[in-house]
Amino acid sequence: MKTKVFLVFLLGILATTGSTCINEGFLVAVNLPIEQCFTINAGPNLGFSGSIVIKLADEIDASYLDDIKSARFYDIRIRTTGTYNGTVNVEGKIDGVSLVKTTAAWPWSDFATPQSLLGSSTKLTFDSLGVKQIVTKLNQFKTDPNTTMTLSTNGTLAGQSPVPGGLGICLEILAQVDAEVE
Secondary structure (H helix, E strand, O other), X not given: OHHHHHHHHHHHHHHHOOOOOOOOOEEEEEEEEEEEEEEEOOEOOOEEEEEEEEEHHHHOOHHHHHHEEEEEEEEEEEEEEOOOOEEXXXXXXXXXXXXXXXXXXXXXXXXXXXXXXXOOOOOEEEXXXXXXXXXXXXXXXXXXXXXXXXXXXXXXXXXXOOEOOOEEEEEEEEEEEEEEEO
């Protein structure tokens, strides 16, 4: 409550001293979540793969597209959906370039909580060429709202067979853009 009273007081002072005009815009950080969950087919096949093209402009509010000043990513994650009593070995790619892969076959349940770059996961390794590709695409997006990237995964399961329905592998790139608001 004290904070609100103080802010109203501060705004009153600014309004009465001629500070009601803001001549320059300011930057707002806007989340740009780049994520795809790939369904793993039920049945006897223990291998899986999937690919999708994502248009970055579709991932944020269109009103920001003409005012993007910078872009960055801050985490890369892999997580699973569904229950499987076995292990998973997976690789995630961006535009056909390796981005992240498991260091070994790990229990499926270990990925129910996302494993990430930011979390310093020992279950994943990250490829610098894939990370560079993310940076390239985000820099391109600043000037070209039609920028796309292709996310894909492939890997194998071991243990429980046949593979039950309802399983998925999710590849997430958590990013932000700074948009100028006037």
